[in-house]
Amino acid sequence: MARKENIQNIARRKEQIIKAAITAFARTGLKGTSMNDIVRESGLSKGAIYWYYKSKDELISDLLKEFFDPEEIKKVGEVLVTGTALERLEKFIGYTIEEMNKMQRFRPVLQELFVIASRDQKIRKMAKRDFRVGVALLQSVIEYGVKSKEFRKVDPNMVAIAIFEIIEGTALFWSLDLMDVDFEKQMREGINLILDGIKVEK
Amino acid sequence: MARKENIQNIARRKEQIIKAAITAFARTGLKGTSMNDIVRESGLSKGAIYWYYKSKDELISDLLKEFFDPEEIKKVGEVLVTGTALERLEKFIGYTIEEMNKMQRFRPVLQELFVIASRDQKIRKMAKRDFRVGVALLQSVIEYGVKSKEFRKVDPNMVAIAIFEIIEGTALFWSLDLMDVDFEKQMREGINLILDGIKVEK
DNA sequence: ATTCATAGACCGACCGGTCGGTTTATAACG
DNA sequence: CGTTATAAACCGACCGGTCGGTCTATGAAT
Numbered sequence: 438m439a440r441k442e443n444i445q446n447i448a449r450r451k452e453q454i455i456k457a458a459i460t461a462f463a464r465t466g467l468k469g470t471s472m473n474d475i476v477r478e479s480g481l482s483k484g485a486i487y488w489y490y491k492s493k494d495e496l497i498s499d500l501l502k503e504f505f506d507p508e509e510i511k512k513v514g515e516v517l518v519t520g521t522a523l524e525r526l527e528k529f530i531g532y533t534i535e536e537m538n539k540m541q542r543f544r545p546v547l548q549e550l551f552v553i554a555s556r557d558q559k560i561r562k563m564a565k566r567d568f569r570v571g572v573a574l575l576q577s578v579i580e581y582g583v584k585s586k587e588f589r590k591v592d593p594n595m596v597a598i599a600i601f602e603i604i605e606g607t608a609l610f611w612s613l614d615l616m617d618v619d620f621e622k623q624m625r626e627g628i629n630l631i632l633d634g635i636k637v638e639k
Numbered sequence: 640m641a642r643k644e645n646i647q648n649i650a651r652r653k654e655q656i657i658k659a660a661i662t663a664f665a666r667t668g669l670k671g672t673s674m675n676d677i678v679r680e681s682g683l684s685k686g687a688i689y690w691y692y693k694s695k696d697e698l699i700s701d702l703l704k705e706f707f708d709p710e711e712i713k714k715v716g717e718v719l720v721t722g723t724a725l726e727r728l729e730k731f732i733g734y735t736i737e738e739m740n741k742m743q744r745f746r747p748v749l750q751e752l753f754v755i756a757s758r759d760q761k762i763r764k765m766a767k768r769d770f771r772v773g774v775a776l777l778q779s780v781i782e783y784g785v786k787s788k789e790f791r792k793v794d795p796n797m798v799a800i801a802i803f804e805i806i807e808g809t810a811l812f813w814s815l816d817l818m819d820v821d822f823e824k825q826m827r828e829g830i831n832l833i834l835d836g837i838k839v840e841k
Numbered sequence: 842a843t844t845c846a847t848a849g850a851c852c853g854a855c856c857g858g859t860c861g862g863t864t865t866a867t868a869a870c871g
Numbered sequence: 872c873g874t875t876a877t878a879a880a881c882c883g884a885c886c887g888g889t890c891g892g893t894c895t896a897t898g899a900a901t
Contacts, residue, residue: 441897442849450850466754468670472887482852483888489850493887545757552668552754555747555814568817592828598818599829602808609807612757615770616800626794627801634836674861684878685862695861 451489454479455500462546467497467553501560504547505567514574522582523632529575530628534621537608544612572597579635588635596635603627653691656681657702664748669699669755703762706749707769716776724784725834731780732830736823739810746814774799781837790837798837805829 457479461470472493476483490496513532517525540547554561575597582588607627611620659681663672674695678685692698715734719727742749756762777799784790809829813822 443896446850464758466670466758468668471885473885476853484852484890485850487888491888545754548750548754548757551811551815552747552750555750556666556668561815564815565817568812568815591832595820595825595828596832598812598820598825599805599832602812602829603801603804604808605811606804606806606808609753609811610770610800610804613753613763613766613770615767618797618800623797623800626797627804630793630798630801630836631832632836634832634834673859675859686864686879687877689862690876693862 447489450481450485451499454481454486454489454496455503458496458500459503459543459546462500462549463543467546467549501550501563504550505563507567507570510567510570510574514577517574517578522578522585522587525578525581526575526628526632529578530625533604534624537611537620541612544608548609548612568601572601575600582635586637589637591635596631599631600628603631649691652683652687653701656683656688656691656698657705660698660702661705661745661748664702664751665745669748669751703752703765706752707765709769709772712769712772712776716779719776719780724780724787724789727780727783728830728834731777732827735806736826739813739822743814746810750811750814770803774803777802784837788839791839793837798833801833802830805833 454475458470458475461474461478464470465474472483472486475496476486479486486496490499513529517528519525520528537544550560551564554564572594576593579588579591579593579596583590583593604624607616607620607624610616610623616623656677660672660677663676663680666672667676674685674688677698678688681688688698692701715731719730721727722730739746752762753766756766774796778795781790781793781795781798785792785795806826809818809822809826812818812825818825
Protein backbone atom coordinates (compact mmCIF):
# COMPACT_ATOMS: atom_id res chain seq x y z
CA MET A 438 0.00 0.00 0.00
CA ALA A 439 0.93 3.61 -0.45
CA ARG A 440 1.19 6.54 1.86
CA LYS A 441 -1.42 6.68 4.62
CA GLU A 442 -3.84 9.57 4.97
CA ASN A 443 -2.58 11.71 7.86
CA ILE A 444 -5.72 12.76 9.71
CA GLN A 445 -3.89 14.90 12.24
CA ASN A 446 -2.18 16.75 9.45
CA ILE A 447 -5.48 17.33 7.68
CA ALA A 448 -6.92 18.92 10.81
CA ARG A 449 -3.84 21.12 11.17
CA ARG A 450 -3.99 22.26 7.58
CA LYS A 451 -7.71 22.97 7.73
CA GLU A 452 -7.13 25.04 10.83
CA GLN A 453 -4.36 26.93 9.05
CA ILE A 454 -6.68 27.68 6.15
CA ILE A 455 -9.63 28.67 8.35
CA LYS A 456 -7.43 30.96 10.42
CA ALA A 457 -6.13 32.67 7.29
CA ALA A 458 -9.67 32.93 5.94
CA ILE A 459 -11.02 34.56 9.11
CA THR A 460 -8.16 37.07 9.08
CA ALA A 461 -8.77 37.91 5.44
CA PHE A 462 -12.55 38.03 5.89
CA ALA A 463 -12.18 40.38 8.86
CA ARG A 464 -10.19 42.71 6.63
CA THR A 465 -12.27 42.75 3.45
CA GLY A 466 -15.51 40.91 4.16
CA LEU A 467 -16.79 37.56 2.99
CA LYS A 468 -17.69 38.58 -0.56
CA GLY A 469 -14.88 41.09 -0.80
CA THR A 470 -12.25 38.46 -0.12
CA SER A 471 -11.21 36.32 -3.08
CA MET A 472 -9.87 32.81 -2.82
CA ASN A 473 -6.58 34.24 -4.05
CA ASP A 474 -6.53 36.54 -1.02
CA ILE A 475 -6.93 33.52 1.24
CA VAL A 476 -4.21 31.75 -0.74
CA ARG A 477 -1.88 34.67 -0.10
CA GLU A 478 -2.80 34.93 3.58
CA SER A 479 -2.42 31.22 4.24
CA GLY A 480 0.94 30.81 2.52
CA LEU A 481 -0.44 27.74 0.75
CA SER A 482 -1.32 27.35 -2.89
CA LYS A 483 -4.73 27.47 -4.47
CA GLY A 484 -4.45 23.80 -5.26
CA ALA A 485 -3.77 23.00 -1.62
CA ILE A 486 -6.79 24.94 -0.40
CA TYR A 487 -9.03 23.26 -2.94
CA TRP A 488 -7.57 19.95 -1.85
CA TYR A 489 -9.06 20.49 1.61
CA TYR A 490 -12.17 22.47 0.68
CA LYS A 491 -14.02 21.87 -2.53
CA SER A 492 -15.57 25.34 -2.63
CA LYS A 493 -15.53 28.75 -0.98
CA ASP A 494 -18.96 27.98 0.45
CA GLU A 495 -17.71 24.79 2.07
CA LEU A 496 -14.87 26.74 3.64
CA ILE A 497 -17.32 29.29 5.05
CA SER A 498 -19.51 26.45 6.28
CA ASP A 499 -16.59 25.10 8.29
CA LEU A 500 -15.78 28.56 9.55
CA LEU A 501 -19.31 28.93 10.89
CA LYS A 502 -18.64 26.21 13.42
CA GLU A 503 -15.99 28.40 15.01
CA PHE A 504 -18.51 31.17 15.56
CA PHE A 505 -21.61 29.20 16.44
CA ASP A 506 -20.32 26.56 18.79
CA PRO A 507 -22.95 25.61 21.40
CA GLU A 508 -20.55 23.15 23.01
CA GLU A 509 -18.30 25.93 24.24
CA ILE A 510 -21.06 27.84 25.96
CA LYS A 511 -22.35 24.62 27.47
CA LYS A 512 -18.98 24.25 29.18
CA VAL A 513 -19.51 27.63 30.81
CA GLY A 514 -22.85 26.39 32.08
CA GLU A 515 -21.14 23.64 34.01
CA VAL A 516 -19.25 26.21 36.04
CA LEU A 517 -22.37 28.19 36.93
CA VAL A 518 -23.69 25.82 39.58
CA THR A 519 -22.23 27.27 42.78
CA GLY A 520 -22.65 30.56 44.64
CA THR A 521 -25.53 33.02 44.75
CA ALA A 522 -27.38 33.96 41.59
CA LEU A 523 -25.52 37.27 41.50
CA GLU A 524 -22.20 35.49 41.80
CA ARG A 525 -23.14 33.15 38.99
CA LEU A 526 -24.15 36.06 36.82
CA GLU A 527 -20.87 37.77 37.57
CA LYS A 528 -19.02 34.67 36.42
CA PHE A 529 -21.05 34.60 33.22
CA ILE A 530 -20.42 38.27 32.50
CA GLY A 531 -16.71 37.87 33.20
CA TYR A 532 -16.53 35.01 30.76
CA THR A 533 -18.48 36.94 28.14
CA ILE A 534 -16.21 39.98 28.39
CA GLU A 535 -13.12 37.80 28.15
CA GLU A 536 -14.51 36.08 25.08
CA MET A 537 -15.47 39.39 23.45
CA ASN A 538 -12.00 40.81 23.98
CA LYS A 539 -10.48 37.72 22.44
CA MET A 540 -12.76 37.90 19.41
CA GLN A 541 -12.73 41.65 18.95
CA ARG A 542 -10.74 41.59 15.72
CA PHE A 543 -13.16 39.13 14.18
CA ARG A 544 -16.32 40.83 15.32
CA PRO A 545 -17.06 42.19 11.81
CA VAL A 546 -17.03 38.63 10.50
CA LEU A 547 -19.60 37.59 13.11
CA GLN A 548 -21.71 40.60 12.26
CA GLU A 549 -21.54 39.61 8.61
CA LEU A 550 -22.59 36.08 9.46
CA PHE A 551 -25.68 37.57 11.11
CA VAL A 552 -26.49 39.30 7.84
CA ILE A 553 -26.07 36.08 5.90
CA ALA A 554 -28.12 34.25 8.51
CA SER A 555 -31.03 36.57 7.83
CA ARG A 556 -31.09 35.26 4.26
CA ASP A 557 -29.89 31.68 4.68
CA GLN A 558 -32.10 29.30 6.58
CA LYS A 559 -29.35 26.81 7.34
CA ILE A 560 -27.09 29.42 8.90
CA ARG A 561 -30.01 30.99 10.71
CA LYS A 562 -30.73 27.66 12.31
CA MET A 563 -27.15 27.44 13.60
CA ALA A 564 -27.36 30.95 15.03
CA LYS A 565 -30.71 30.13 16.59
CA ARG A 566 -29.40 27.03 18.31
CA ASP A 567 -26.43 28.98 19.65
CA PHE A 568 -28.73 31.75 20.87
CA ARG A 569 -31.10 29.32 22.54
CA VAL A 570 -28.31 27.56 24.44
CA GLY A 571 -27.03 30.89 25.71
CA VAL A 572 -30.45 32.17 26.71
CA ALA A 573 -31.32 28.90 28.43
CA LEU A 574 -28.12 29.18 30.44
CA LEU A 575 -28.82 32.72 31.60
CA GLN A 576 -32.45 31.87 32.17
CA SER A 577 -31.55 29.06 34.55
CA VAL A 578 -29.44 31.46 36.61
CA ILE A 579 -32.30 33.97 36.77
CA GLU A 580 -34.69 31.17 37.75
CA TYR A 581 -32.33 30.15 40.50
CA GLY A 582 -32.26 33.74 41.74
CA VAL A 583 -36.03 33.89 41.84
CA LYS A 584 -36.21 30.62 43.74
CA SER A 585 -33.57 31.77 46.25
CA LYS A 586 -35.50 35.03 46.71
CA GLU A 587 -32.57 37.11 45.48
CA PHE A 588 -34.76 38.33 42.63
CA ARG A 589 -38.40 39.23 42.65
CA LYS A 590 -40.80 37.25 40.51
CA VAL A 591 -39.98 38.01 36.90
CA ASP A 592 -40.25 36.27 33.54
CA PRO A 593 -36.82 34.59 33.45
CA ASN A 594 -36.85 34.14 29.67
CA MET A 595 -37.59 37.79 29.05
CA VAL A 596 -34.91 38.94 31.49
CA ALA A 597 -32.37 36.56 29.96
CA ILE A 598 -33.07 37.88 26.48
CA ALA A 599 -32.85 41.47 27.74
CA ILE A 600 -29.41 40.80 29.20
CA PHE A 601 -28.37 39.22 25.93
CA GLU A 602 -29.58 42.30 24.13
CA ILE A 603 -27.40 44.49 26.33
CA ILE A 604 -24.45 42.21 25.57
CA GLU A 605 -24.95 42.12 21.81
CA GLY A 606 -25.88 45.78 21.68
CA THR A 607 -22.73 46.80 23.55
CA ALA A 608 -20.65 44.59 21.25
CA LEU A 609 -22.22 46.19 18.19
CA PHE A 610 -21.70 49.76 19.39
CA TRP A 611 -18.20 48.87 20.51
CA SER A 612 -17.21 47.36 17.18
CA LEU A 613 -18.40 50.51 15.44
CA ASP A 614 -16.58 52.63 17.98
CA LEU A 615 -19.80 54.52 18.67
CA MET A 616 -19.42 54.88 22.41
CA ASP A 617 -16.93 57.09 24.13
CA VAL A 618 -17.03 55.00 27.27
CA ASP A 619 -15.20 51.76 27.94
CA PHE A 620 -16.99 48.74 26.52
CA GLU A 621 -16.60 46.60 29.63
CA LYS A 622 -17.87 49.36 31.90
CA GLN A 623 -20.89 50.08 29.70
CA MET A 624 -21.78 46.40 29.49
CA ARG A 625 -21.51 45.83 33.23
CA GLU A 626 -23.49 48.96 34.09
CA GLY A 627 -26.14 48.16 31.52
CA ILE A 628 -26.67 44.71 32.97
CA ASN A 629 -26.59 46.09 36.52
CA LEU A 630 -29.35 48.48 35.54
CA ILE A 631 -31.51 45.47 34.79
CA LEU A 632 -30.44 43.61 37.89
CA ASP A 633 -31.19 46.65 40.09
CA GLY A 634 -34.74 46.44 38.88
CA ILE A 635 -35.25 42.80 39.76
CA LYS A 636 -33.25 42.54 42.96
CA VAL A 637 -35.20 42.08 46.18
CA GLU A 638 -34.41 44.89 48.63
CA LYS A 639 -32.85 43.77 51.88
CA MET B 640 -33.21 77.04 -26.07
CA ALA B 641 -32.49 73.67 -24.69
CA ARG B 642 -34.99 71.67 -22.81
CA LYS B 643 -35.23 72.81 -19.21
CA GLU B 644 -33.50 70.59 -16.69
CA ASN B 645 -36.31 68.90 -14.86
CA ILE B 646 -35.04 68.75 -11.30
CA GLN B 647 -38.22 67.19 -10.00
CA ASN B 648 -37.97 64.45 -12.57
CA ILE B 649 -34.35 63.75 -11.66
CA ALA B 650 -35.30 63.42 -7.99
CA ARG B 651 -38.13 61.06 -8.92
CA ARG B 652 -35.86 58.89 -11.04
CA LYS B 653 -33.18 58.77 -8.36
CA GLU B 654 -35.77 57.72 -5.81
CA GLN B 655 -36.98 55.02 -8.18
CA ILE B 656 -33.42 53.71 -8.55
CA ILE B 657 -32.64 53.86 -4.82
CA LYS B 658 -35.87 52.09 -3.98
CA ALA B 659 -35.08 49.31 -6.45
CA ALA B 660 -31.51 49.10 -5.12
CA ILE B 661 -32.65 48.74 -1.50
CA THR B 662 -35.09 46.01 -2.49
CA ALA B 663 -32.41 44.14 -4.42
CA PHE B 664 -29.80 44.64 -1.70
CA ALA B 665 -32.22 43.33 0.92
CA ARG B 666 -32.60 40.19 -1.14
CA THR B 667 -28.99 39.40 -2.08
CA GLY B 668 -26.75 41.79 -0.14
CA LEU B 669 -24.66 44.74 -1.27
CA LYS B 670 -21.84 42.79 -2.87
CA GLY B 671 -24.09 39.99 -3.97
CA THR B 672 -26.27 42.33 -5.98
CA SER B 673 -24.97 43.31 -9.42
CA MET B 674 -25.81 46.51 -11.22
CA ASN B 675 -27.69 44.34 -13.68
CA ASP B 676 -29.88 43.10 -10.81
CA ILE B 677 -30.71 46.70 -9.96
CA VAL B 678 -31.38 47.38 -13.62
CA ARG B 679 -33.84 44.49 -13.68
CA GLU B 680 -35.50 45.53 -10.41
CA SER B 681 -35.86 49.18 -11.41
CA GLY B 682 -37.30 48.49 -14.84
CA LEU B 683 -34.83 50.99 -16.27
CA SER B 684 -31.80 50.35 -18.42
CA LYS B 685 -28.18 50.25 -17.39
CA GLY B 686 -27.54 53.44 -19.32
CA ALA B 687 -30.33 55.19 -17.44
CA ILE B 688 -28.95 54.21 -14.04
CA TYR B 689 -25.44 55.29 -14.99
CA TRP B 690 -26.93 58.52 -16.23
CA TYR B 691 -28.09 59.33 -12.69
CA TYR B 692 -25.31 57.61 -10.74
CA LYS B 693 -21.79 57.40 -12.06
CA SER B 694 -20.86 54.35 -10.00
CA LYS B 695 -22.26 51.68 -7.73
CA ASP B 696 -20.40 53.32 -4.85
CA GLU B 697 -22.09 56.64 -5.50
CA LEU B 698 -25.45 54.91 -5.51
CA ILE B 699 -24.69 53.27 -2.17
CA SER B 700 -23.50 56.62 -0.85
CA ASP B 701 -26.87 58.12 -1.66
CA LEU B 702 -28.62 55.13 -0.17
CA LEU B 703 -26.76 55.65 3.11
CA LYS B 704 -28.56 58.93 3.61
CA GLU B 705 -31.84 57.05 3.77
CA PHE B 706 -30.57 54.92 6.63
CA PHE B 707 -28.50 57.42 8.57
CA ASP B 708 -30.65 60.51 8.57
CA PRO B 709 -30.18 62.55 11.76
CA GLU B 710 -32.74 65.09 10.60
CA GLU B 711 -35.56 62.61 10.92
CA ILE B 712 -34.75 61.69 14.50
CA LYS B 713 -34.34 65.34 15.35
CA LYS B 714 -37.95 65.85 14.33
CA VAL B 715 -38.97 63.27 16.90
CA GLY B 716 -37.06 65.25 19.49
CA GLU B 717 -39.26 68.25 18.90
CA VAL B 718 -42.31 66.27 19.96
CA LEU B 719 -40.72 65.06 23.20
CA VAL B 720 -41.09 68.32 25.12
CA THR B 721 -44.36 67.80 26.93
CA GLY B 722 -45.59 65.39 29.57
CA THR B 723 -43.76 63.44 32.25
CA ALA B 724 -40.45 61.76 31.51
CA LEU B 725 -42.21 58.40 31.33
CA GLU B 726 -44.76 59.77 28.91
CA ARG B 727 -41.98 61.17 26.73
CA LEU B 728 -40.18 57.86 26.79
CA GLU B 729 -43.38 56.10 25.80
CA LYS B 730 -43.70 58.43 22.82
CA PHE B 731 -40.13 57.70 21.83
CA ILE B 732 -40.59 53.94 22.09
CA GLY B 733 -43.82 54.10 20.13
CA TYR B 734 -42.09 55.99 17.36
CA THR B 735 -39.18 53.54 17.36
CA ILE B 736 -41.45 50.51 17.09
CA GLU B 737 -43.41 52.11 14.28
CA GLU B 738 -40.22 52.90 12.42
CA MET B 739 -38.84 49.38 12.94
CA ASN B 740 -42.02 47.81 11.59
CA LYS B 741 -41.84 50.05 8.54
CA MET B 742 -38.19 49.15 7.90
CA GLN B 743 -38.38 45.46 8.76
CA ARG B 744 -37.86 44.25 5.21
CA PHE B 745 -34.75 46.35 4.85
CA ARG B 746 -33.22 45.50 8.20
CA PRO B 747 -30.58 43.20 6.61
CA VAL B 748 -29.36 46.14 4.53
CA LEU B 749 -28.92 48.26 7.65
CA GLN B 750 -27.13 45.38 9.35
CA GLU B 751 -24.84 45.14 6.34
CA LEU B 752 -24.16 48.86 6.48
CA PHE B 753 -23.00 48.35 10.07
CA VAL B 754 -20.51 45.77 8.82
CA ILE B 755 -19.23 48.11 6.15
CA ALA B 756 -19.07 50.92 8.69
CA SER B 757 -16.70 48.87 10.81
CA ARG B 758 -14.23 48.97 7.90
CA ASP B 759 -15.00 52.30 6.29
CA GLN B 760 -14.24 55.43 8.27
CA LYS B 761 -16.55 57.69 6.28
CA ILE B 762 -19.56 55.46 6.78
CA ARG B 763 -18.63 54.90 10.40
CA LYS B 764 -18.73 58.65 10.92
CA MET B 765 -22.24 58.82 9.50
CA ALA B 766 -23.38 56.01 11.76
CA LYS B 767 -21.71 57.68 14.72
CA ARG B 768 -23.43 60.99 14.11
CA ASP B 769 -26.78 59.23 13.81
CA PHE B 770 -26.12 57.29 17.00
CA ARG B 771 -25.09 60.41 18.90
CA VAL B 772 -28.20 62.33 17.91
CA GLY B 773 -30.38 59.45 19.07
CA VAL B 774 -28.53 59.00 22.35
CA ALA B 775 -28.56 62.73 23.05
CA LEU B 776 -32.32 62.73 22.55
CA LEU B 777 -32.92 59.84 24.94
CA GLN B 778 -30.39 61.27 27.36
CA SER B 779 -32.25 64.57 27.57
CA VAL B 780 -35.44 62.74 28.47
CA ILE B 781 -33.65 60.79 31.20
CA GLU B 782 -32.10 64.01 32.50
CA TYR B 783 -35.52 65.58 32.61
CA GLY B 784 -36.78 62.61 34.59
CA VAL B 785 -33.96 62.94 37.10
CA LYS B 786 -34.64 66.66 37.49
CA SER B 787 -38.36 66.07 37.98
CA LYS B 788 -37.57 63.39 40.58
CA GLU B 789 -39.28 60.69 38.54
CA PHE B 790 -35.96 58.88 38.29
CA ARG B 791 -33.26 58.49 40.87
CA LYS B 792 -29.85 59.94 40.23
CA VAL B 793 -28.29 57.94 37.42
CA ASP B 794 -25.78 58.52 34.66
CA PRO B 795 -28.16 59.66 31.88
CA ASN B 796 -25.70 58.86 29.10
CA MET B 797 -25.18 55.33 30.32
CA VAL B 798 -28.91 54.71 30.72
CA ALA B 799 -29.62 56.16 27.27
CA ILE B 800 -27.05 53.87 25.68
CA ALA B 801 -28.42 50.87 27.58
CA ILE B 802 -31.90 51.57 26.25
CA PHE B 803 -30.47 51.87 22.77
CA GLU B 804 -28.76 48.54 23.25
CA ILE B 805 -32.08 46.95 24.13
CA ILE B 806 -33.61 48.49 21.02
CA GLU B 807 -30.84 47.42 18.64
CA GLY B 808 -30.47 44.03 20.31
CA THR B 809 -34.19 43.33 19.98
CA ALA B 810 -34.08 44.41 16.35
CA LEU B 811 -31.14 42.10 15.67
CA PHE B 812 -32.72 39.07 17.33
CA TRP B 813 -35.99 39.87 15.64
CA SER B 814 -34.48 40.09 12.18
CA LEU B 815 -32.84 36.72 12.72
CA ASP B 816 -36.11 35.32 14.04
CA LEU B 817 -34.29 34.15 17.17
CA MET B 818 -36.98 34.96 19.70
CA ASP B 819 -40.25 33.14 20.04
CA VAL B 820 -41.90 36.14 21.66
CA ASP B 821 -43.34 39.18 19.95
CA PHE B 822 -40.71 41.77 19.07
CA GLU B 823 -42.71 44.73 20.34
CA LYS B 824 -43.49 43.04 23.64
CA GLN B 825 -39.88 42.01 24.22
CA MET B 826 -38.62 45.50 23.44
CA ARG B 827 -41.11 47.21 25.75
CA GLU B 828 -40.51 44.80 28.58
CA GLY B 829 -36.74 45.02 28.20
CA ILE B 830 -36.85 48.80 28.44
CA ASN B 831 -39.32 48.63 31.35
CA LEU B 832 -36.85 46.40 33.16
CA ILE B 833 -34.37 49.25 33.02
CA LEU B 834 -36.93 51.86 33.94
CA ASP B 835 -38.09 49.80 36.94
CA GLY B 836 -34.57 50.05 38.26
CA ILE B 837 -34.31 53.80 38.00
CA LYS B 838 -37.85 54.83 38.94
CA VAL B 839 -38.30 56.55 42.29
CA GLU B 840 -40.79 54.64 44.44
CA LYS B 841 -43.86 56.59 45.37
C1' DA C 842 19.12 -2.62 1.26
C1' DT C 843 17.67 -0.87 -2.86
C1' DT C 844 14.31 -0.15 -6.21
C1' DC C 845 9.77 0.45 -7.74
C1' DA C 846 4.80 1.49 -7.60
C1' DT C 847 1.26 3.99 -5.66
C1' DA C 848 -1.45 7.53 -3.71
C1' DG C 849 -1.69 11.56 -0.74
C1' DA C 850 -0.33 16.41 -0.71
C1' DC C 851 0.51 20.27 -3.17
C1' DC C 852 1.40 23.66 -7.02
C1' DG C 853 0.15 27.51 -10.25
C1' DA C 854 -1.25 28.37 -15.04
C1' DC C 855 -5.41 28.59 -16.96
C1' DC C 856 -10.62 28.62 -18.09
C1' DG C 857 -15.44 30.02 -18.42
C1' DG C 858 -18.20 33.32 -16.72
C1' DT C 859 -19.62 37.54 -14.25
C1' DC C 860 -18.82 42.01 -12.69
C1' DG C 861 -18.67 47.21 -12.78
C1' DG C 862 -18.33 50.37 -16.03
C1' DT C 863 -18.04 52.48 -21.11
C1' DT C 864 -19.41 53.36 -25.64
C1' DT C 865 -22.50 53.65 -29.22
C1' DA C 866 -27.05 53.98 -31.30
C1' DT C 867 -31.38 55.95 -31.19
C1' DA C 868 -35.58 58.10 -29.56
C1' DA C 869 -38.06 62.17 -27.60
C1' DC C 870 -38.60 66.80 -27.41
C1' DG C 871 -37.45 71.76 -27.18
C1' DC D 872 -31.08 70.60 -35.23
C1' DG D 873 -29.18 70.13 -30.65
C1' DT D 874 -29.93 68.44 -26.19
C1' DT D 875 -31.60 65.18 -23.02
C1' DA D 876 -32.64 60.60 -21.98
C1' DT D 877 -32.65 55.72 -22.61
C1' DA D 878 -31.33 51.21 -24.35
C1' DA D 879 -28.18 47.73 -25.73
C1' DA D 880 -23.83 46.07 -27.14
C1' DC D 881 -19.58 45.73 -25.51
C1' DC D 882 -14.94 45.79 -22.66
C1' DG D 883 -11.23 44.48 -19.59
C1' DA D 884 -10.52 42.99 -14.89
C1' DC D 885 -11.28 39.71 -11.86
C1' DC D 886 -13.54 35.78 -9.70
C1' DG D 887 -14.26 30.88 -8.27
C1' DG D 888 -12.89 26.77 -9.65
C1' DT D 889 -10.16 23.14 -12.63
C1' DC D 890 -6.56 20.52 -14.24
C1' DG D 891 -2.19 18.52 -15.66
C1' DG D 892 1.59 17.82 -13.43
C1' DT D 893 5.27 17.48 -9.44
C1' DC D 894 6.94 15.96 -5.14
C1' DT D 895 7.22 12.89 -1.32
C1' DA D 896 6.15 9.27 2.12
C1' DT D 897 5.44 4.53 2.40
C1' DG D 898 4.56 -0.41 1.54
C1' DA D 899 5.87 -4.20 -1.71
C1' DA D 900 9.02 -6.58 -4.55
C1' DT D 901 13.51 -7.80 -5.63
